[in-house]
Amino acid sequence: MKKLTVELKDRSYPIIIKDGALNEVKALLDEHLGTGRRHFVITNKTIAKIYKNFLDGFKNVVTIDDGEEFKNFKTFEFIIGELLKAKIERGDCIIAFGGGVVGDMAGFAAASVLRGVDYVQIPTTLLSQVDSSVGGKTGFNHPLGKNLIGAFKQPKLVIIDPKTLDTLDKRQIKTGLGEVLKYAFIEKTATDKDFRMFDYLKSLQKKATGNLYENLKSHWQEIIYMSVSMKAAVVSKDECEKGLRAILNFGHTFGHAVEKITDYKKYTHGEAVAAGMVMAFRAALKRKLIDDTYFREAVNLISSYELILDDMKNFDKEKMFEAMKSDKKVSHAKIKLVLPFKPLEVQLFDDTEELLIKDSLL
C-alpha cells in the first residue's frame, strides 16, 4: 500500500493506492469521511456489470451510459435529477466509481448539486488513476470542445485499486500510458523528490521478456504511485491552473489537435498524447532548447511503449494548426506550448513560430 496527500490547506485529501483496496472501500470511507453519511455512487453500465457485487453494497447507485459521447449536458442533467429524486442532502457524499468520464461528471455533479456536496474518487482505469481522479478538474464536453463546462472541485479522498486494471484490454491501458510517460518527462519541474521515473520506465521496457504490457501488470502500484505523486505535487502548488499546472499539459496541445482532427476515434488519448510529446520534442529540438541526445532518448522511450503508430505521419498542417488554436488554454489567440528545455524539465513557451510548430508535426 502507498499513501500520499494532495496538500491544499483545508481542501487537502489523501490518496490511497493498494492492490485490493476495493474490498476495503466501506472501511476507508468511514475512516476518512466519518460514519453515518449516505453514499451516492455514480458509475456506468459497463462498470456496473463487472462490479455488480461491489455495487450491491450501496443503496443509491446512479448508472450512466459508457462512453465519452455521453459526457454532456444531457447526462449531467440526468445525474442531477437522479440525485435529487433520491433526496440527496448537503451532508451526503458522492462516490465516482469508474473511468474519467464518470469521475469528471460525478465530480461536477458533486460541485453543483445543492451548490456542492463532498465526493470521493474510485477510479477504475489507468487514465483516471494516474490523471483525472486527482486534482479536482471536473466537468463535461460541449459541441464546441472538450471539458468546456466544469469546476475545480477537489475530492475528499481518492481510492486506487490497481487490481481493477486487470479487466482492461491493451487499448484501454494505452489510453492511460501517455500520461504515465508524460510524468517521466516533467519530473524535475514537477517535484523536488527523486523518483527517477524515466529510468524506471526504461528499465521496465528493457526487462520485459516477451510482452511489455503483461510485464507492466506487476508494476502498476509503483507506476501509479510515482505518477500520482507528481500530479499531487503540481496541483498542490497550483490548484486552479494559473501557472505551473500547465506543465501537466505537456504533449497535450499537439495531442488534443491530433484527437480533434481524427474525431477522437482513431487513436487512444495515450497515443495522441504520445504523438503530441514527440511533436513537442521535435519543436524543442528545432528551437535548440534540447540537444539531440536527449531528443533521441526521449523519443525512443515513447516509441518503445508502442504508442507511436505507423500511420501517425503527414498530419494535415493547416487542420492541426487550426485545432491547436481552438484549444481552451489559448490566451489572446496565442498558442502556448509546454516544451522540454533540459532533460526531465519543461516550461510554458508562448513564442513558438507558426512555421516551426507546423514543421514539428509528425
Add this chain to the structure above:
Amino acid sequence: MKKLTVELKDRSYPIIIKDGALNEVKALLDEHLGTGRRHFVITNKTIAKIYKNFLDGFKNVVTIDDGEEFKNFKTFEFIIGELLKAKIERGDCIIAFGGGVVGDMAGFAAASVLRGVDYVQIPTTLLSQVDSSVGGKTGFNHPLGKNLIGAFKQPKLVIIDPKTLDTLDKRQIKTGLGEVLKYAFIEKTATDKDFRMFDYLKSLQKKATGNLYENLKSHWQEIIYMSVSMKAAVVSKDECEKGLRAILNFGHTFGHAVEKITDYKKYTHGEAVAAGMVMAFRAALKRKLIDDTYFREAVNLISSYELILDDMKNFDKEKMFEAMKSDKKVSHAKIKLVLPFKPLEVQLFDDTEELLIKDSLL
C-alpha cells in the same frame, strides 16, 4: 456613495453603492478588474430594452428571457453556448446585469464555463441589490425545487445603482422589501456594528406622509447600504453556509413553503418572506423565546410595510409542513428554523415540534 468590502481573504471584493453608478461602469471595471479584459454581459430582454444605450457600449451581450421560469437547465445551456461561440477565454470577465435570475444564472455560468472566469454583479432590482448579488450564491432551479443546482462563486466586484429602482413598480419593490426587513431583525446576530436598522425602518414608515413606497425612494442608498453591510458581514464569517449564514434564511423556511404551495405566483418573494417572518415570530412566541412586546413591535413593523396581505390566512397545515420538509436546508429530515430569541437576535433551532410549527402558520 457608499463602499464596503466582503472580506474573504483572496476572494474579497468591493461593493459600490452610488446613485448614477451605471454611468461609471466602464471606469469602475477598469479600476477594479484591470484594463484590456473582454467583457461578456448577460442580461434579459426586459432590461435590454430599458438600458439599450448602456448595453450598446458592450460588444458581447447575451440576452435571456425574463422570468423565474427561465432559470433552468435550458437557459444555462444557452448562455454557455453563447459564451463559447463568442470564444470566451479564461482571462475574460462576465457581467451580470439584471435581477436575481440574471445574477444567479450569469454567476453559475461564470463558475462553470472553462471551469471558471471572473464575474461582476450589476443588480438592477431591489431584491438582487440587497440579497442575491452579494455572497456568491449562484445557480438555477430544478423541477424538484429552487436553486438545487449551482455553486458558491464570489463576484470580483458589485456595482449597485439605486437609481435603477426608479423603473420598478410597487410589486417589484415589494419582492425585495421582505429581505430588507429581515436584515433589521437579525442585525445583532449579523454584525457588531450598530446600524439600528429596525429604528430606521420604523422612522421611515412613520415619517411617510401619504405614500410609504414613494418616500422610500430618497432612502434607497442608505437602506441598501445597511442591508448589504449585514449580508457582507455574515458571508465573510461563513461563505459556504456551514453555520452562521443560515440566519439569512430567517423567515425563509416558512416563506419558501408559502411560495411553493401557491405555485410561486400569488405572492411576491418579499410578501412570502414577510409572512414567513411573522410565522417565525409566532413560533418563537409560542416557544417563549421572545416576549409579547417584541413580538408585537416586530409584527407591526412588517405589517406597516404592506407586505402582509388580507388573504394570508388559513394556509393548509399539511401542505405547508410537507413543503417545509422538502426545503434543501433540511438535514436528516429535520426541519431547522431560524427563530428570534431576543430583540434583533436570531438563531437556528432544530427542535421545534411539528404541532407547534403547524400552530404558528398564518
